[in-house]
Amino acid sequence: MEQVIVNDVAPRDGLQNDPVAVSPGERAELIKRLVAAGLPAVEVAAFVSPKAVPKMAGATEVAAALDLDRADFSALVPNRKGYEMARAAGMRSVALVLSATETMNRRNINMGLDQAAAVCRETLQQARGDGLKARAYVAVAFECPYEGTVPDAEVERLAGDMFAAGAEEIIVADTIGAGNPTRAKALFGRMTAAFGAERLAAHLHDTRALALANAWQALECGVRKFDASAGGLGGCPFAPGAAGNLATEDLVSMLHQAGFQTGIDLTALLDVVSGMESLLGRPVGGRSLPWLRRRLAEDQAA
Ligand code: COA
Numbered sequence: 001m002e003q004v005i006v007n008d009v010a011p012r013d014g015l016q017n018d019p020v021a022v023s024p025g026e027r028a029e030l031i032k033r034l035v036a037a038g039l040p041a042v043e044v045a046a047f048v049s050p051k052a053v054p055k056m057a058g059a060t061e062v063a064a065a066l067d068l069d070r071a072d073f074s075a076l077v078p079n080r081k082g083y084e085m086a087r088a089a090g091m092r093s094v095a096l097v098l099s100a101t102e103t104m105n106r107r108n109i110n111m112g113l114d115q116a117a118a119v120c121r122e123t124l125q126q127a128r129g130d131g132l133k134a135r136a137y138v139a140v141a142f143e144c145p146y147e148g149t150v151p152d153a154e155v156e157r158l159a160g161d162m163f164a165a166g167a168e169e170i171i172v173a174d175t176i177g178a179g180n181p182t183r184a185k186a187l188f189g190r191m192t193a194a195f196g197a198e199r200l201a202a203h204l205h206d207t208r209a210l211a212l213a214n215a216w217q218a219l220e221c222g223v224r225k226f227d228a229s230a231g232g233l234g235g236c237p238f239a240p241g242a243a244g245n246l247a248t249e250d251l252v253s254m255l256h257q258a259g260f261q262t263g264i265d266l267t268a269l270l271d272v273v274s275g276m277e278s279l280l281g282r283p284v285g286g287r288s289l290p291w292l293r294r295r296l297a298e299d300q301a302a
């Protein structure tokens with residue numbers, strides 16, 4: 001069976017904008033439970049300004065509470081300072097964020113597009129020189145909440161720029177969940193032809209209930225790495241209108257039904273989602289959760 005790698009971003013994208021503040025210790029526990037459920041990769045923290053994103057404060061404490069050899073743990077870094085903090089915390093993998101439009105970069109990291117690209121290039125080179133795994137998001141890859149539709153050619157140009165600077169992988173991110181299957185086929189088709197599917201990952205949001213359909217198009221184009229968020233939590237505080245990420249349980253459920261393997265134990269993942277509900281004090285979960293829970297209860301009764 002073909003393998004798909006799922007990177008759970010719930011501890012970062014999932015919790016960065018949640019109404020409930022989750023402590024670094026609780027985030028570390030969540031990460032450990034995700035790894036125990038078989039997640040091979042987790043985005044564990046964002047080394048960002050606590051003034052900009054208060055919910056991500058304590059990234060160093062999160063890293064300190066983890067056995068960093070246990071899985072492919074990465075951290076989001078917006079600038080050189082964030083990178084230095086991530087390296088000092090022992091992180092071995094960092095993800096830079098370059099948004100595809102001028103306004104989104106300004107809102108998110110207080111830099112214009114050219115400056116953001118320069119900072120990303122410089123930081124990617126530094127990370128490679130330090131022996132860290134260095135990846136870059138190209139955010140708002142389909143549509144920007146401020147500037148509208150983003151041309152595929154621009155996403156390709158920015159990705160090419162980041163690869164040239166040493167990025168090992170580009171994460172094509174539909175930050176506000178505005179993609180549709182026709183556009184996803186065109187963009188992932190173009191990107192895989194230009195750079196090779198093995199160097200790309202997809203990060204999708206489910207705002208319009210199209211994240212799975214878009215993921216399927218990326219899969220058809222050969223992409224085998226996906227971000228997803230347990231419980232379907234997520235959204236960027238600087239991208240109005242975004243709903244949660246593609247839920248890990250929805251993605252994994254689809255992949256297993258369609259004959260792909262992920263190494264993830266769905267039963268254990270459902271337990272993690274239930275734990276998140278206790279932590280956040282409300283129901284969460286992807287669209288498949290009621291069916292998955294029912295099936296699990298039937299299996300256990302049998
Ligand atoms: N982590 C922690 N603190 C940081 C930092 C980082 N990566 N980068 C800068 N700072 C601190 C500076 O030391 C300074 O602190 P001080 O006020 O105590 O002196 C303060 O933040 C302002 O620094 P400056 O370089 O002027 O940053 P800024 O105000 O222009 O903000 C970012 C730029 C990138 C730090 C901020 O916009 C940010 O953290 N954005 C992240 C957004 C995000 O996470 N979005 C969601 C995921 S895509």
Ligand code: ZN
Pocket residue numbers: 013173174175203205234235236245
């Ligand atoms: Zn996201």
